[in-house]
Amino acid sequence: MTDWFAQRVLSWAERYGRTDLPWQHERTPYRVWVAEIMLQQTQARTVIPYFERFTSRLPTVTSLAEAPLDDVLSLWTGLGYYRRARLLHKAAQKVVHEHNGQVPNTLDELIELPGIGRSTAGAILSSGFDQPGVILDGNVKRVLARFHAVDGEVRRAAVLNQLWALAESHTPNVRNAAYAQAIMDLGATCCTKSTPNCSQCPISSRCEALDADKVAQYPNPNRPTSVRHETLRLLLIVDAQGRSLLQRQSQDGLWGGLWLPIRNESNACIPELLIQLGIDTEQNRREETLAPFIHTLSHIRFEVTTHVVYLAEEASLDSSRDDLVWFDSDDSPSLGLSKLTLALLDKVQK
DNA sequence: CATTCGTGGCT
DNA sequence: TAGCCAAGAAT
The missing domain is CATH 3.90.79.10 (Nucleoside Triphosphate Pyrophosphohydrolase)
Structure with a gap:
């Protein structure tokens, strides 16, 4: 691992990274999977109580697969994006029937599961199995868009492809779980959307957005969707x-x-x-x-x-x-x- | 490629 | 305070 970016982010996280999130403890692929689904478009602070209750009631893939859908949706009440709960339930049944109850540990197999896309699959690989896996969530997008001054609406395919390539280039193939957590912590607690703390950022010395004094302009906002x-x-x-x-x-x-x-x-x-x-x-x-x-x-x-x-x-x-x-x-x-x-x-x- | 999904917290 | 938008995926 020679990437300066990854080295700096990992070192920063050793001091300032989050260690108190419930899915970081008793870490199993199943718990990481549930957490990653809940965390889609949802802030960690909101997810925590739902995650605790959900994994307490449904602690294993099998228990989730065998639970009535109404029970799963009940545990999801108030969290929003309820399709996630339905797809998670369906995916658990698929894991039981097609993977002998074991969460698969390859990118292709994970993406085949309902509700798991490219980024969530990368998160499960890295955080759940400590294997190489690339994440491109809102946090990583923001960090990379600033660090490399990536222009264009983030939702555009050309920009997304560029960000995926950058994310892949920075992701090490060692300390996979640590880096996954580190890069997200950096985005969540340092390289924040508003009022980022560049003075304590471990990669600010090579940040193109900061160098141009344009941190607030990245990532470029998407055209608002009509209400x-x-x-x-x-x-x-x-x-x-x-x-x-x-x-x-x-x-x-x-x-x-x-x-x-x-x-x-x-x-x-x-x-x-x-x-x-x-x-x-x-x-x-x-x-x-x-x-x-x-x-x-x-x-x-x-x-x-x-x-x-x-x-x-x-x-x-x-x-x-x-x-x-x-x-x-x-x-x-x-x-x-x-x-x-x-x-x-x-x-x-x- | 654009739209459709919830809810809460932020400025 | 009225938007903006979070650990995105499916269609």
Whole structure:
């Protein structure tokens, strides 16, 4: 290992690197895998409590593979990007069936697993197996874009290819796990997006961006994606016992596989919806419309209008539909819920 | 190649 | 405070 860059970053990490992250201890390929999936587009501080709870409940690949999907999504509730949970679950079953329950340790095999792309595969190889593996996440992209003054929107393929080549050129084939952690720590704690600490940076003496006094300009920002505006009409039905009717979303799309109040896309009237759900429309009920509010996602602005129907009696539900469930927060069944659903249920509780 | 996925923390 | 964007992958 002769790369000056890697030497400096490794030495820096020996003093200033993070050592208290839960996936750095009891390090196994499975725990590293789970952590890397949770860490996709999600900051470490947010991931920590989810990782602890997830690996405590599902400590092995086999336990994850055998768990109901609802349990996995329940452990993911609030973390976002729920497709990651579905793909992780599917990948665990694939590992059990095709790899004898052992997390594979080659780049090709890892990328074949759902939810694992090039960077995550590199992270699992290096951090999980201490084998050579190249990472190009947001941290590494920022460090490299600054160090080499890489121009152009980072999301463009030409720029990405350039960054991958640079990442590969700097990645040593020894101390693989240490370097993987070191380069990410540098980006996360020193070469930060805003107000980077160049004075304590181990590679600042050869940083092209710093040399040109243009650190803040790298990486060049992507053109902002346009925000979509949508309305979300929800029907929240509460029965006499205080249970709320939830419906499972399709596996694809927003909140896939999660349980939400009834979505009323077509703006149908309440009696019509109740009939569709198989609920007796003759019984007494009280209705209320909650004040509309804005729910923002990364690129969608939902104006949420919630109509609440309180049933006075026991509701007869069409038992042939497995996409409906009466949810009792005291009973707390294992279901994946979005933050939006949690907020709405909280409003109805009082 | 551009868009679609959640949520929270930051400035 | 209203955006910006994090340990990205799938389509």
